[in-house]
Amino acid sequence: MILYFLRHAHAVDAVGLSDEERALNDKGNAQAEATAKLFKRLSPQIDLIYTSPRLRCRQTAEIVGRAVDRTPEVREELNFEFNLTLLNDLLAP
Numbered sequence: 001m002i003l004y005f006l007r008h009a010h011a012v013d014a015v016g017l018s019d020e021e022r023a024l025n026d027k028g029n030a031q032a033e034a035t036a037k038l039f040k041r042l043s044p045q046i047d048l049i050y051t052s053p054r055l056r057c058r059q060t061a062e063i064v065g066r067a068v069d070r071t072p073e074v075r076e077e078l079n080f081e082f083n084l085t086l087l088n089d090l091l092a093p
Helices: 026-042 055-067 084-091
Strands: none
Touching: 026 055
């Protein structure tokens, strides 16, 4: 099994928004599109995509998901932290 970890792309400033509501900005959209093109060009086997429910994370995952023909799955447990215990739980059968 090969795991790819992506961090969300650049997002708008948090002025007047909760952290969960921050969307990708123009630079972030371009970054996510570039990442998507790279994954499409390299053609790795992507079985699933998990994403945090935060808007900028979902947007990044959706852009990459379209490129590799996968629909991201929103996982609430990814909202605030990530650690090895959580990874183990996500990968458990």
